[in-house]
Amino acid sequence: MSKVVEISPTTRHEGHSKLVLKVNDAGIIEKGNWCSITPVRGVEKLAVGKTPEQVPKIASRVCGICPIAHNLAGTEAMEASIKCEIPNDAKLLRHILQLANRAHSIALHNILLLPDYYIPGTETKINPFTPEEPVRSVAKRIQRIREIGQTIGQIAAGDCIHPRNTRVGGMYRNVSEQAKTKMYDLAKEGLTLAHQQAEFMIAVIRNYHNRDFVDVGGMKVPMPKTLGYHNQGYLATHAFYGSSSLDECPSWDIRRFKEARPYDWYMGEMEVTLEEPKYPIGGTTKLGTKTNPQMEACTGIPMYDGQPVEVGPRARLVTYKNYDEKGTAGQNIARQMEYQDCFYEMIDCLDELNPNGKVVADYIPDGDGSLGWASNEAPRGTDVHIARVKDWKVQYYSMLVPTTWNFATCSAALTGAPWQLAEVIMRGYDPCVSCATHMIVVDEENRLVAQKLIQ
């Protein structure tokens, strides 16, 4: 007889979401729904009528961890719509910004993941904030990687959170020779640290997944070898940067994309029939609480060929390198494997960057209303922004955010896992839920769902 358990809110990721899980008597998930409960901001509607310079800056505010992804995707979507090619040095600065942000983001996710894991060879779970070794050195290294990433980002882009140097047509200004040297020095330091951190994290991840049992809130939970497995397939548009409708061979096909309301993919109204007060932290939702994922989910469900897909580090490694490790372990390891290229590729870009090169396109058209799209391979996956610009006003704007792509995929990946490990599966997607919840969802009576929730 199935029981329903709800974990709300989920922790150690960006934003607010919850897990509603139908489990069997052995506690194994038969069907799981992971849904966003972050309130809607309505950025896509705000954008209509604004100028194409304003919209990427508004879109950037969707998130404080990955503003770069939205700023770049938004700017490039505008450039794609007006058909504006930017100078090479501006491209290089954007690439440097992208890679710097990715380094900081992977490091941040390390902190969020570590409390699940054990110090290899012991039964001690890792507390990233402890002053004791060996963890303290790891924490310092993580913070230094983040500092390096954010400093390089703010040199290239004016500010590491909400970049201000990017503009439609390129960048507002190039960097000085001194700034290039500073970024180079930091990148070299970051590369050494990235190697060390990737090695440490992979060892810790493997150690965790090789165990037969893990501890969750004092409960001994079996660790399945197929934790987080799914066969929804992958979507990626570039090894580290992105693509756009201006490319000779765009790597995303808008005709294969569809979006559905969560009604199609989520479970309907249920009552919580399983409660576990020991579940960290604060226990699961109380018995008898009504829950309705179909109505409460605050994101749309984007699909490629009619099915949700996985986006993110593993998707990129699978698409471009035939990476073949599945499940939550495979995802997290793929993410660590992206550490080094943050700096290798950045060093290549710095080598090529000419501080005296122009960074603004000579001609920036006003736009004729054509549809343009641009994808940015954010740390969490493919971020596609779609825009129409006519006479320097935005007529249409849509954001298909990585975590939005992943919500239904992760839901599928929950099946077969012990329910206590559902959050571990979810964290493999490095969710950024605020990013995912930016659009208005309308219910069958065409009322705004967000409004209904507030009432």
Place this chain on the structure above:
Amino acid sequence: MGAELGKYKSCVSARTTDKEILKFSQDGGIVTSLFGFALDTGIIDGAIVAANKEFYEKNPSKCILDNSNFEMIEPWRPIPAVVNTKAELLAAAGTKYNISPNVALLKEATRAFGLDKIGIVGTPCQMQAVRKAQLYPIGFRDVGASIALAVGIFCMENFPYQGILQLVEDHAAMKLDAVKKMEIGKGKFWVYGKRGQVVSLPLKVTHKYEQPGCHVCLDYVANLGDISTGSVGSPDGWSTVFVRSKIGDSVWAKAMAAGVFETQPIEKVKPGLELVTKLANEKITKNKKTLEGRATFGVGKALRNPYI
């Protein structure tokens, strides 16, 4: 002396020992020499100064980004720039009696310019702004710790560009293009032409061109600079220098040890500190009246007093 001169560790009359700088400098060449020395010795890795449009034409990437009027021909309009060499400092040397928004370049100096140790020159209000940015870094993330040397210049009031334009081209009947140097001293506004002409206007004439916002300022000698300097109090060709902070003291001592400046005790020179104090008090008294007037100006609501 009272609070009108701010806090200072020492005060001297000084002049640079570099004859080349003296050709371009306003008075003693203090700012140019200090920044030149600081750049050479690695105390700073770039200085924000008031350059001009000629400099902008040759080095646009070193200047502030502002698309408003760079195509217009505007001789003597100051353009904030980040400079790194003696040649660039010389190109930016000399007082422009105009508002130069140096603080607007401060954050960018730590970003696209990649500086870690910034030198900045500015008027008393700009020194106040720099210190505020260090104490309350809203919009100035990671900037405060990068200020390695802030040099303040004496200031009674500043003028908008159009004010100087009219003073020089109408009142003094000279083309701005033909002006080699401008100076305020001995109660007059002096304009020196490139071909040797000298025109002076009584200061009274300049009063209506002053920037109105200056009339609330109670700081004549840049109380908040690491080092503050100006011509008042020292003989022609020399400058009065106040060394104020630990940073200022350290830099000045090093510069003195390296023979960058020759100095005279301020007590020995004419007109001396008495004149500086007199003018400082005049400014403070005059502007305090503006502040008091503002308290009852407007529809039942006082205009802001920046000092409370």
